[in-house]
Amino acid sequence: MNDMTLMDSTVDTQPTKxxxxxxxxxxxxxxxxxxxxxxxxxxxxxxxxxxxxCGKSTFLRCLNRxxxxxxxxxxxxxxxxxxxxxxxxxxxxxxxxxxxGMVFQKPNPFPKSIYDNVAYGPRIHGLAKNKAELDExxxxxxxxxxxxxxxxxxxxxxxxxxSGGQQQRLCIARAVATEPEVLLxxxxxxxxxxxxxxxxxxLIDELRASYSVVxxxxxxxxxxxxxxKTAFFHLGNLVEFGPTGQIFTxxxxxxxxxxxxxxxx
Amino acid sequence: xxxxxxxxxxxxxxxxxxxxxxxxxxxxxxxxxRELHSLPSYYGYHVALASFVPAITVLVVWLLAxxxxxxxxxxxLIPAEAxxxxxxxxxxxSDVRRVAxxxxxxxxxxxxxxxxxRDMDTGTQDVRALLGEVGVAVGEDVRPEILSxxxxxxxxAATGKTAMTVVVALLALGGFAWAYAxxxxxxxxxxxxxxxxxxxxxxxxxxxxxxxVGIVLSMLFETRNFFTLHSWTDFxxxxxxxxxxxxxxxxxxxxxLWGTLYISFIALLVAVPVGLFAAIYLSEYASxxxxxxxxxxxxxxxxxxxIVYGLFALLTVGPALVxxxxxxxxxxxxxxxxxxSVLTAxxxxxxxxxxxxxxxxxxxxxxxxxxxxxGSLGLGATKSETVRQVVMPAALPGIVGAILLAASRAIGExxxxxxxxxxxxxxxxxxxxxMTTITTRIVSQLTGDTDFASPETLVAFALGLSLFVLTLGLxxxxxxxxxxxxxxYD
Numbered sequence: 001m002n003d004m005t006l007m008d009s010t011v012d013t014q015p016t017k018x019x020x021x022x023x024x025x026x027x028x029x030x031x032x033x034x035x036x037x038x039x040x041x042x043x044x045x046x047x048x049x050x051x052x053x054c055g056k057s058t059f060l061r062c063l064n065r066x067x068x069x070x071x072x073x074x075x076x077x078x079x080x081x082x083x084x085x086x087x088x089x090x091x092x093x094x095x096x097x098x099x100x101g102m103v104f105q106k107p108n109p110f111p112k113s114i115y116d117n118v119a120y121g122p123r124i125h126g127l128a129k130n131k132a133e134l135d136e137x138x139x140x141x142x143x144x145x146x147x148x149x150x151x152x153x154x155x156x157x158x159x160x161x162x163s164g165g166q167q168q169r170l171c172i173a174r175a176v177a178t179e180p181e182v183l184l185x186x187x188x189x190x191x192x193x194x195x196x197x198x199x200x201x202x203l204i205d206e207l208r209a210s211y212s213v214v215x216x217x218x219x220x221x222x223x224x225x226x227x228x229k230t231a232f233f234h235l236g237n238l239v240e241f242g243p244t245g246q247i248f249t250x251x252x253x254x255x256x257x258x259x260x261x262x263x264x265x
Numbered sequence: 266x267x268x269x270x271x272x273x274x275x276x277x278x279x280x281x282x283x284x285x286x287x288x289x290x291x292x293x294x295x296x297x298x299r300e301l302h303s304l305p306s307y308y309g310y311h312v313a314l315a316s317f318v319p320a321i322t323v324l325v326v327w328l329l330a331x332x333x334x335x336x337x338x339x340x341x342l343i344p345a346e347a348x349x350x351x352x353x354x355x356x357x358x359s360d361v362r363r364v365a366x367x368x369x370x371x372x373x374x375x376x377x378x379x380x381x382x383r384d385m386d387t388g389t390q391d392v393r394a395l396l397g398e399v400g401v402a403v404g405e406d407v408r409p410e411i412l413s414x415x416x417x418x419x420x421x422a423a424t425g426k427t428a429m430t431v432v433v434a435l436l437a438l439g440g441f442a443w444a445y446a447x448x449x450x451x452x453x454x455x456x457x458x459x460x461x462x463x464x465x466x467x468x469x470x471x472x473x474x475x476x477x478v479g480i481v482l483s484m485l486f487e488t489r490n491f492f493t494l495h496s497w498t499d500f501x502x503x504x505x506x507x508x509x510x511x512x513x514x515x516x517x518x519x520x521x522l523w524g525t526l527y528i529s530f531i532a533l534l535v536a537v538p539v540g541l542f543a544a545i546y547l548s549e550y551a552s553x554x555x556x557x558x559x560x561x562x563x564x565x566x567x568x569x570x571x572i573v574y575g576l577f578a579l580l581t582v583g584p585a586l587v588x589x590x591x592x593x594x595x596x597x598x599x600x601x602x603x604x605x606s607v608l609t610a611x612x613x614x615x616x617x618x619x620x621x622x623x624x625x626x627x628x629x630x631x632x633x634x635x636x637x638x639x640g641s642l643g644l645g646a647t648k649s650e651t652v653r654q655v656v657m658p659a660a661l662p663g664i665v666g667a668i669l670l671a672a673s674r675a676i677g678e679x680x681x682x683x684x685x686x687x688x689x690x691x692x693x694x695x696x697x698x699x700m701t702t703i704t705t706r707i708v709s710q711l712t713g714d715t716d717f718a719s720p721e722t723l724v725a726f727a728l729g730l731s732l733f734v735l736t737l738g739l740x741x742x743x744x745x746x747x748x749x750x751x752x753x754y755d
Contacts, residue, residue, distance in 0.1 A: 064643065066639065066642065066643060069638075069639075069642060071553070094645050094646070094647050096645075097642065097643055097644065097645040098644070098645030099645075101643065101644065101645075102639075102643035102644075103643075104636060106636055108634070108636035108637060108640040109640075110637060110640065110641070110655050110658075110659070111637075111658065112658065120641070120644060120654070121644040121645065124644070124645065124646050124650055124654075125645060171640070174640075174644065175643070175644065178644055178645060
């Protein structure tokens with residue numbers, strides 16, 4: 001921890017958005033996450049990297065309590081969002097997920113029109129007073145998702161009819177529409193081709209201006225391209241966390257170096 | 266020689282063929298199975314199939330065709346004058362068959378020699394008494410035409426049987442020799458046996474289809490007979506169902522169709538909400554422990570025979586409804602006279618359909634990808650919002666298909682309506698009155714003393730065909746919708 005404070009002082013820092021303290025996650029008997037401590041900053045892209053099965057997706061899903069939907073999953077430790085414990089009994093996970101949006105590995109538009117896909121969140125949370133406001137939210141979100149120009153003439157077409165890259169940007173627009181404070185992305189580009197990936201990466205960089213973004217990725221190049229902070233997970237442990245440039249050029253832990261240079265993973 | 270021995274002989278030949286074919290293949294490869302194109306047993310199967318399959322096919326076809334041919338030939342021997350006024354050719358032919366059968370037994374028991382049986386005539390012997398002694402009762406004295414026809418019958422049958430045995434045996438031996446000669450280490454026995462298996466599978470599939478076609482054709486034939494006796498406008502557009510076995514009946518399907526659809530509607534009104542909600546609970550909310558316990562329990566309902574449901578309708582639900590709506594009932598109204606009513610049958614049929622709707626819907630809801638639910642939950646939707654706005658719309662086409670399948674079962678259901686719905690054909694919107702359905706009328710038109718030349722009986726076939734067309738249409742529609750839905754996520 002001391003090292004980290006040292007490093008933090010050397011780069012320009014943002015206030016902490018999410019702080020995880022001594023987080024342990026169990027799936028039944030298996031111990032998936034071991035004593036993870038991490039501080040995720042506001043208006044920053046934080047990348048989680050690590051080999052398959054290292055627990056990075058599991059940890060990501062703890063941040064908006066999506067693991068609650070899995071019966072055998074237990075979470076121990078504290079996760080604070082703006083200083084409040086999200087696993088406190090008084091916190092409604094449904095409200096939490098409106099604040100901490102999520103984009104999934106595989107594009108998963110609902111079998112509804114493009115408009116209804118984006119309007120889904122605002123409708124549920126009553127964000128728009130009337131149709132005009134809802135139209136405005138939908139347009140703004142689609143613009144933020146960098147897909148407005150491609151779909152503005154066919155908002156009534158089904159979202160499932162779009163190409164893979166378009167679907168994923170639609171899902172990002174859908175997540176953005178509920179005005180979240182944090183956006184979690186679980187390998188958002190793994191099902192996309194390089195061109196669509198480039199578009200989504202560009203989008204992530206733009207989203208940084210308004211949100212704290214956490215992205216899980218298998219691609220180290222992607223982590224290097226889009227993130228400011230990087231966390232390396234291995235076998236359920238958080239091995240190293242620091243500024244992306246430092247992790248990729250001058251890692252402290254030998255395991256990080258081995259992974260980045262391709263010796264493990 | 267009885268036919269069964271022929272079959273046993275064929276099986277024995279096939280078994281011998283298996284071993285000899287195998288042995289020949291092995292010896293052609295010098296005893297080294299790796300030299301062979303196929304595994305040794307394939308060569309065995311090849312010889313066994315070649316000796317057994319063509320022979321048994323011919324045997325079966327022969328057994329089916331021979332009685333028809335003999336019948337035809339013998340009935341042409343009977344002069345038209347020999348058929349009495351009050352009788353038909355069919356009845357005379359059945360006499361001929363009985364006499365022929367009696368002679369067979371008499372020969373078997375040694376009371377007659379083969380020659381005596383062939384040469385006997387009514388002038389010198391009392392055939393009726395003789396047949397009576399061997400236990401075959403004939404209604405009247407055997408007339409000379411019938412006796413000679415019976416003797417011709419026996420002759421033809423005997424010749425036919427000998428010919429059959431020879432042909433089948435030759436075919437079996439021929440097949441055996443042909444396959445045995447072809448057995449060599451380079452022969453591709455595996456591929457040939459594979460094709461034989463394929464033919465077997467095709468045969469099974471076409472048998473199922475042919476049966477359906479046969480049922481439809483026989484219904485069509487009888488329905489055509491019905492429409493030559495009764496006007497089709499009355500059947501399809503008349504308003505009254507009043508069969509009268511003295512003739513001049515009014516036989517319209519419309520009142521029956523009304524009763525059928527009304528009862529099915531009430532059944533679906535019960536089954537669809539209950540079944541669907543049960544499916545939603547089981548697939549979305551229930552823990553796996555509850556599901557493991559509740560799902561089989563629900564499916565027990567589907568295993569109850571419909572006659573038991575019928576009893577339940579007649580003896581429990583009906584009287585309970587009378588206690589509620591009948592004279593001196595709890596509600597103090599006098600709306601219901603007897604236990605049988607549309608509501609009785611509809612409620613019980615609805616209970617019967619609950620597991621049908623719920624297990625089909627459960628499968629369909631489970632087929633909605635988890636990613637849809639995650640996407641919705643990740644946006645801050647609650648579980649019920651997710652179910653209502655994402656899972657249900659995605660599953661809707663499949664659920665509509667499930668409901669249509671349930672509807673077609675409701676329309677075709679018989680036992681519950683026979684016992685619970687009553688027997689009065691009428692148009693009425695009152696669910697507390699008894700009404701009748703198409704299936705109930707088919708049962709009542711065909712049971713008891715029936716004359717298959719009267720429209721009152723034949724109408725059952727027209728009703729059956731209409732029912733078949735109706736449920737077939739619903740099933741096709743349901744399958745079409747379900748299939749269209751399936752393509753969405755592939």
